[in-house]
Amino acid sequence: MGLGAILLAPLGDRFGRRPLLTITVLLIAVATIGTASAGSATGFAVWRLLTGTFLGACLPNATALVAELAPRRRRVGLLTVVSCGVSAGGVAAGFVVPPLAAGGWPMIFIVPGCLTALLALALFLLLPESPKLLLASGRRDALSALSLRLGLGSAARWQAPAAAPAKPSMLAPLARDYRFATFVFVGIYTLNATSLYMLVSWLPTVLPRAGFAVDQAARLTSLVQAGGLVTGLLLSSFLDRGRTTLTLVCAYLAVAAALLAFGVIPKTLIGWGFLLLVAGGGVSGVHLAMMAVGTSFYPPQILSSAIGFAVAVARVGAIAGPLLGGLLIKSDVAPATFLATVVVPVLACAAGVLLVPYVRRPADGRTPPPLRHPAEA
Incomplete structure (x- = not known):
């Protein structure tokens, strides 16, 4: 991919x-x-x-x-x-x-x-x-x-969109006009992938170490993807109202709080299940929503190149997450400590979101009101 x-x-x-x-x-x-x-x-x-x-x-x-x-x-x-x-x-x-x-x-x-x-x-x-x-x-x-x-x-x-390379290439998102946008978008997306794949890859190992049966661990792990679907749609309702920075920062802080709470909440299906729904579902949901946010950073002529670049670089995070988790597992850290470690890339993502307001957005490609699509009025 x-x-x-x-x-x-x-x-x-x-x-x-x-x-x-x-x-x-x-x-x-x-x-x-x-x-x-x-x-x-x-x-x-x-x-x-x-x-x-x-x-x-x-x-x-x-x-x-x-x-x-x-x-x-x-x-x-x-x-x-x-x-x-x-x-x-x-x-x-x-x-x-x-x-x-x-x-x-x-x-x-x-x-x-x-x-x-x-x-x-x-x-x-x-x-x-x-x-x-x-x-x-x-x-x-x-x-x-x-x-x-x-x-x-x-x-x-329709009016002509902002200028872009006449022949877009895979490196178009790294051009001077889009370099900062790419740094923010790809950076957040890659760090989020690190957090997501670190959780998904090792929860089936970590949860049994915490005392859960294997079948219980499988059901708890499924909350990450299921929670991501719900969280992604919930976040999108706020993002569509133009509250990008506040929404994403609050989401990441909620994920960080849930990850740290594993050290104090009793190891029960309900208690840890709720925390996994917030932490795993939050990371997975932001991963879905962040792609939508990133599309607003680029003009249409290089949009596929930019998204493709982000997807490709995010594979680094998808590999790094499981590798980092493997080192922790090999060190025989406690389950709560393992989950608390995921806070590091999560807070790095939150810091990256604070840079979103400074990204220069391209022209939309349409004339100003009243010539907009009626659905955008």
Whole structure:
């Protein structure tokens, strides 16, 4: 996913989000079905690597397209819903895989692959292109048709967005005008990934050490993802009202307080379950919402590149978190101490959020009122 995000996702900025999404979803289907034909561990790994690469190219462009099509006052909420789809799909897989596996392990890949191919066809028939990319490429006729289709009014209501590199590249987010925004966005997103994956990877080990049964530990660990879905949607309702800094700082402080409280709250299912819902759900929820916040830092011409860059660099945090947790486990620290250690990257994220107000935002690409979309009025 990291490879696809940084190498292929920027192509959406250059050639359009619609063709890249349609092609990559089709390639995901082909690679998924191809996995079922693997006759060795090496072949299996190659097919999964290809699947992840195309997923890494697809997700940043899907996020970028929603960011451009969504009304401004509902943008963060809609983007968070899209991000929640990844977690919801992971939960759904737990219910879908067992009956598919009853028909043999290849069915786990054949059936989803075929459904993904149908999705690619639906995208080809129904998915619109980014209005701002149509404007930037001078395709006024296509923009007019799309504006009428989406109820956005005349194409004349759109104005050229802020200047950006004529040929966006994977390094466009590091250009001078966007370097600080990238430092803030990618820094918070990576540190948050460190916290999230440190928890998710080691809770099944830490909780039994605290005295919980293995099945209880599994249920408690599931609260991280489930709580993230709820928390992400809750945070988005405040973020859409323009309270970005206050909302995210309060969320991180609540997570830090919950992580420290493991040292004083009795080790019960209810007590520690509540703390995990706040701490794990908070970290997971902010991870979903932060992607939505980051989309406002860049103009449309480099949005896929910026999101792809963030996703790729965040893989560093996704690797560092479990490694750091492994060192603590090897040192045989107490469960409460392990959880308290996660406070360090969490508070670093809160400090990073304080820099968000200093990020220079790009022009939205539309003329001022009263020419805005009615949904943004």
